[in-house]
Amino acid sequence: MxxxxxxxxxxxxxxxxxxxxxxxxxxxxxxxxxxxxxxxxxxxxxxxxxxxxxxxxxxxxxxxxxxxxxxxxxxxxxxxxxxxxxxxxxxxxxxxxxxxxxxxxxxxxxxxxxxxxxxxxxxxxxxxxxxxxxxxxxxxxxxxxxxxxxxxxxxxxxxxxxxxxxxxxxxxxxxxxxxxxxxxxxxxxGVKGIFYAELVCKGANTDLHSSEAAIIENPAWRLTWALSTLKDPSERILIEGFYDDVRELSKEDQEFIRTIDYDEAGTLQLYQLNQFNQGLTGEELKTALIASPTCTICGLESGYTGEGAKTVLPAVATVKLDFRLVPDQKPERIHELLRAHLDRHGFSDIEIRPANHLTPFNxxxxxxxxxxxxxxxxxxxxxxxxxxxxxxxxxxxxxxxxxxxxxxxxxxxxxxxxxxxxxxxxxxxxxxxxxxxxxxxxxxxxxxxxxxxxxxxxxxxxxxx
Amino acid sequence: MxxxxxxxxxxxxxxxxxxxxxxxxxxxxxxxxxxxxxxxxxxxxxxxxxxxxxxxxxxxxxxxxxxxxxxxxxxxxxxxxxxxxxxxxxxxxxxxxxxxxxxxxxxxxxxxxxxxxxxxxxxxxxxxxxxxxxxxxxxxxxxxxxxxxxxxxxxxxxxxxxxxxxxxxxxxxxxxxxxxxxxxxxxxxGVKGIFYAELVCKGANTDLHSSEAAIIENPAWRLTWALSTLKDPSERILIEGFYDDVRELSKEDQEFIRTIDYDEAGTLQLYQLNQFNQGLTGEELKTALIASPTCTICGLESGYTGEGAKTVLPAVATVKLDFRLVPDQKPERIHELLRAHLDRHGFSDIEIRPANHLTPFNxxxxxxxxxxxxxxxxxxxxxxxxxxxxxxxxxxxxxxxxxxxxxxxxxxxxxxxxxxxxxxxxxxxxxxxxxxxxxxxxxxxxxxxxxxxxxxxxxxxxxxx
Missing domain, CATH: 3.40.630.10 (Zn peptidases)
Known part of the structure; x- marks a missing residue:
């Protein structure tokens, strides 16, 4: 050369x-x-x-x-x-x-x-x-x-x-x-893929006084319950079949993950955190970063979100969800699985509005x-x-x-x-x-x-x- | 006269x-x-x-x-x-x-x-x-x-x-x-009482790119999980001791509830609903309206809530909760029970910011x-x-x-x-x-x-x- x-x-x-x-x-x-x-x-x-x-x-x-x-x-x-x-x-x-x-x-x-x-x-x-x-x-x-x-x-x-x-x-x-x-x-x-969608749950056709909550369903509660069926506090995604297509890490994949020098202490200090999610550290942390698919609440909105107290029963609740996908997951498949999961758990009324999707590739x-x-x-x-x-x-x-x-x-x-x-x-x-x-x-x-x-x-x- | x-x-x-x-x-x-x-x-x-x-x-x-x-x-x-x-x-x-x-x-x-x-x-x-x-x-x-x-x-x-x-x-x-x-x-x-509070759950000190969700905790998820421990889809409030002070309805109370002529069909039509919460109707519906304490999500907010997709891992998530209380519940006691409940379920980091409170009276x-x-x-x-x-x-x-x-x-x-x-x-x-x-x-x-x-x-x- x-x-x-x-x-x-x-x-x-x-x-x-x-x-x-x-x-x-x-x-x-x-x-x-x-x-x-x-x-x-x-x-x-x-x-x-x-x-x-x-x-x-x-x-x-x-x-x-x-x-x-x-x-x-x-x-x-x-x-x-x-x-x-x-x-x-x-x-x-x-x-x-x-x-x-x-x-x-x-x-x-x-x-x-x-x-x-x-x-x-x-x-x-x-x-x-x-x-x-x-x-x-x-x-x-x-x-x-x-x-x-x-x-x-x-x-x-x-x-x-x-x-x-x-x-x-x-x-x-x-x-x-x-x-x-x-x-x-x-x-x-390569890159992770993505399936990004907004989930919309609707109640009455207008916000109501919260005293009506005794008898009228609250879409913010329904969305909360629906979300809590998607992922549990151990970060396991509970959508049936979600992990089915995840490709196992090869020997080389694992070797490559070891080349990463993730600055754990620096990152924790920068973001003022005590620990990483689930207490992850070392190889596990780097493996999660590279090889774990995610299900992230990017945005939540319902009812009154201004200063102080307003006693309102919301008409609608929305969440923006971002699934990061790893080889060989497919966003179209994740969309199907999410729909089936919500239907199976009694949330067939919750609308899924897909936004972005990119298939993982490596x-x-x-x-x-x-x-x-x-x-x-x-x-x-x-x-x-x-x-x-x-x-x-x-x-x-x-x-x-x-x-x-x-x-x-x-x-x-x-x-x-x-x-x-x-x-x-x-x-x-x-x-x-x-x-x-x-x-x-x-x-x-x-x-x-x-x-x-x-x-x-x-x-x-x-x-x- | x-x-x-x-x-x-x-x-x-x-x-x-x-x-x-x-x-x-x-x-x-x-x-x-x-x-x-x-x-x-x-x-x-x-x-x-x-x-x-x-x-x-x-x-x-x-x-x-x-x-x-x-x-x-x-x-x-x-x-x-x-x-x-x-x-x-x-x-x-x-x-x-x-x-x-x-x-x-x-x-x-x-x-x-x-x-x-x-x-x-x-x-x-x-x-x-x-x-x-x-x-x-x-x-x-x-x-x-x-x-x-x-x-x-x-x-x-x-x-x-x-x-x-x-x-x-x-x-x-x-x-x-x-x-x-x-x-x-x-x-x-008389009147129902109220305990209104904002619950605040914090993660990193700034919103992050959602690709970080693989390793950094998401306060919107934590808040979702915390909320789902407060009330289940049958509308039962799960806070330990929440119902302890609720006074039983007397014979007269029940007679008075019967005097109410709640326009079920008109209300459902007005709000474009198929049914009342839990399918309530008749005496049960009126009794719920008068005698059920409630726990209502009045507002939810986290991360990006604008148009379209933004791949963000939120730094903070908040909910505004409105508890309507019936005789002889006390808002101060509900505040204590909520704090103890969150602590017991691993959410001691979630801050409770009380706003309004009024004791029920009748x-x-x-x-x-x-x-x-x-x-x-x-x-x-x-x-x-x-x-x-x-x-x-x-x-x-x-x-x-x-x-x-x-x-x-x-x-x-x-x-x-x-x-x-x-x-x-x-x-x-x-x-x-x-x-x-x-x-x-x-x-x-x-x-x-x-x-x-x-x-x-x-x-x-x-x-x-």
Whole structure:
């Protein structure tokens, strides 16, 4: 990788310029601010590496698809997005969100961490590889969507209708970060899924005086009783069949969970808590974070919630429930099971209004591509990586990759203090260049046939907490 | 009563004028609007019957105390209040709330139903009795407070520090009404009590991303579980000892419940319900309304309650609980039992923030004064009365009468469509004059020693629903 890395070093000014230009162009999908201009900008960037570009219309902001066919045996795909979150509240930014600013080794701009830093870094890596070696040892595909920040509503449509463009041997997913303090890179192999729904329980057609409670049913009580049938104080979810599809942790999954160095004391202090839920600690705590599906009350509302006392019998009670799902649970199935559970427990009148759903997705921990990435990480970073079999959060990986056996790994240039979606979003400039080098390393290592010899010493050492 | 009633008829214009004048004078205790002027007005009214007047200072708006000592064996007291609710929203009034208006046989004004109509009617009755018979057959006391609409914060202080002024053989409580449609008078012998508290359950010191729910406790779940230990779906309150002090219904209590003609079909239609709680109907329904203590969720709040989905793990969850209490439950005891219950069930961290409390109070159904009033009702109204052993609602009767054996009965000049506390508050003018006559009848009948002969035929007939 010496020639490649030297090329990256030599091109630092150029590659930083490419990132600055990309960040200068607003591209807020939620408000359609600069989206058309950003689309053209992305096409110009892909032009710098000579990619064949197709603009794929899905009904929303188009997907920019790029291809570099070297007639190689393997193909590597980069999935990224060119849209960003709105910049509000503007008053909290220390510099203009769309005028990138360098301070203390960091680059501040809306979208620099999520996801322009990665999008441009992938292109830079291909560019440096071309300069260093003339061509790449693998074919390359770019899938750059413009709707990730509004829930990727057309990603599934793309996957179903453009299967040829999704033909690939492996995929690097859009995001990724590094611990801002100990500098360990997070490598993500997947995400939890989600089923989010509002449950609505109705009583009389209007709020009544609470003296009527002696004879008229209270929907707030009914909802309380219904909820208490869903989960018990030991945190066990009581919906029949809920855990049926949960995949058992493999040996590798368990090894990867051990790489996580969760700062228990720091977290408890930060949130002013005495202990974690159920007194969890150590391996159990980390396993719960990664491998436990959840059922969370995100919001509860009924009756009078203002100051002081109002003697009211509510007409309606609602709860917002968020189920985080792990492989191989399916949100549609959880919806069915929840409906059946409520019906079985005498709550067939409680309406379920589904909101979001995302299916969990992960690449199996023992997949050879995981070794390829880990080998590349070891070549690029001094610090041992933290490997997430799946993140505790969710993203639409399944929407793109369902029905395929494409491995997808998440690495990137942001860090744990990057202020995603918030004012003063930033990355370390050095992480951007490291990210380019990591991508180059992945390209190289992915072209090597047998990866068995890469496995040792990459992640299996015990990590101190 | 012929002479008395003729006197009332002759003085109709005068007595209506007295009411109009009282209604013209604003007296909003919440905003101190016209309170000083109303106090003087009340004293002038009491002057019309020659009462000895004392202004009793309690720390708030004074109690106007009046006395007419005829050196008789028995004393009858009228408790009323001279303050009214604020008139907001003014735009919804069809006429000025403080410029009484006659329309369709009704008098519209803020306070006319609650409670100036009654206050003036009591004075008018004494006045007419004086004109008809020279003197009254019983001594009379007036206790007119100015803080009822702000929760009677000094009534207990008055009772404890002016016991001589509270020495009486019976009391007519401030309010009361008549069914607007079938014209049956409601006779109230008491009120339920109340213990209202907010329960607060806290988790982390800030709302968190819901992916943290795998390891960090959710106060909304804890509150749900705590609530589900308080009451089960059969509506049985599970707090240990909660029912211990509930007084059994006497034979008379049960007879009085039978006088209630609850419009089940009409209520269900009005509120668009299929059935009452637990399928209650008939005697059981009426008994529940009168004699069941309740535990009501008046308000629930936690986390995100806006539109759509927000994946948040709430920092805090609160519920507003309203316990309606029946004789002889005590709110202080219920507070203790609730605390002990939560502690025993592992919820000692849930804070109880008490708001309102009122002790239930009622006059026993077999008290002779009840017969006196019912005999007087039978003399004054054609329609059989509805007798409430206690109302489903609450008021501070106990604060005035605790530690005494003074019987108190609630009758008055308002009706079920009087729009209490609301715009266009009103009474039927005819009910005002009937109320004066009823009061005169009570004065007369109360002076008769043996009331045993009055009992038959007053209330014991079966009422059709």
């Amino acid at each position: 010496q020639t490649f890395n030297q090329t990256v070093n030599r091109n630092e000014d150029l590659y930083l310029d490419w990132l600055l230009e990309a960040c200068r162009q607003p591209s807020v999908s939620a408000t359609n601010h600069g989206m058309a201009e950003m689309k053209e900008h992305v096409k110009r960037l892909l032009g710098k590496v000579g990619a064949t570009i197709t603009e794929i219309h899905t009904g929303g902001y188009p997907i920019i698809y790029g291809e570099l066919d070297y007639n190689k045996e393997k193909t590597l795909t980069f999935y990224n997005h060119y849209d960003v979150q709105p910049a509000d509240p503007l008053s909290e930014w220390e510099s203009d969100p769309f005028e990138p600013a360098l301070r203390d080794g960091k680059l501040f701009a809306r979208g620099v961490a999520d996801n322009k830093g990665n999008l441009v870094a992938r292109i830079c890596a291909v560019h440096a590889y071309q300069q260093a070696h003339g061509e790449l040892p693998v074919n390359i595909k770019f899938i750059f969507e413009g709707e990730e920040e509004v829930g990727s509503p057309h990603l599934e449509y793309f996957a179903e209708n453009h299967r040829d463009k999704l033909e690939t041997d492996a995929l690097i997913w859009e995001g990724g970060l590094r611990d801002a303090v100990n500098k360990r890179l997070h490598v993500g192999l 690449t199996k921990s023992d997949h050879p591509f995981v070794d390829t990435v880990l080998k590349s990480v070891a070549e690029t970073y001094e610090e041992k990586p933290i490997i997430y079999r799946n993140l505790a959060g969710s993203s639409p990986m399944y929407n793109l990759l369902k029905g395929t056996d494409i491995p997808a790994v998440q690495v990137g240039v942001a860090n744990t203090q990057s202020r995603f979606h918030a004012p003063n979003e930033n990355i370390f400039v050095v992480d951007y260049f490291q990210g380019i080098k990591l991508t180059g390393s992945v390209i190289k290592n992915f072209s090597i046939k047998n990866t068995e010899d890469l496995k040792e010493g990459v992640y299996c050492e015990e990590v101190e907490n | 012929q002479t008395f009633n003729q006197t009332v008829n002759r003085n109709e214009d005068l007595y209506l004028d007295w009411l109009l004048e009282a209604c013209r004078q604003p007296s909003v205790s919440a905003t101190n609007h016209g309170m000083a002027e109303m106090k003087e007005h009340v004293k002038r009214l009491l002057g019309k019957v020659g009462a000895t007047i004392t202004e009793i200072h309690t720390g708030g708006y004074p109690i106007i105390y009046g006395e007419l000592d005829y050196n008789k064996e028995k004393t009858l007291t009228f408790y009323n209040h001279y303050d009214v609710q604020p008139a907001d929203p003014l735009s919804e009034w069809e006429s000025d709330p403080f410029e009484p208006a006659l329309r369709d046989g009704k008098l519209f004004a803020r306070g006319v139903a609650d409670n100036k109509g009654n206050l003036v009617a009591r004075i008018c009755a004494v006045h007419a009795y004086q004109q008809a018979h020279g003197e009254l057959p019983v001594n009379i006391k007036f206790i007119f407070e100015g803080e009822e609409e702000v929760g009677s914060p000094h009534l207990e202080y008055f009772a404890e520090n002016h016991r001589d002024k509270l020495e009486t053989d019976a009391l007519i409580w401030e309010g009361g009404l008549r069914d607007a449609v079938n014209k049956r008078l409601h006779v109230g012998l 006059t026993k159904s077999d008290h002779p004064f009840v017969d006196t009033v019912l005999k007087s009702v039978a003399e004054t109204y054609e329609e059989k009365p509805i007798i409430y052993r206690n109302l489903a609602g609450s008021s501070p009767m106990y604060n005035l009468l605790k530690g005494t054996d003074i019987p108190a009965v609630q009758v008055g000049v308002a009706n079920t469509q009087s729009r209490f506390h609301a715009p266009n508050e009103n009474i039927f003018v005819v009910d005002y004059f009937q109320g004066i006559k009823l009061t005169g009848s009570v004065i007369k009948n109360f002076s008769i020693k043996n009331t045993e002969d009055l009992k038959e035929g007053v209330y014991c007939e079966e009422v059709e629903n």
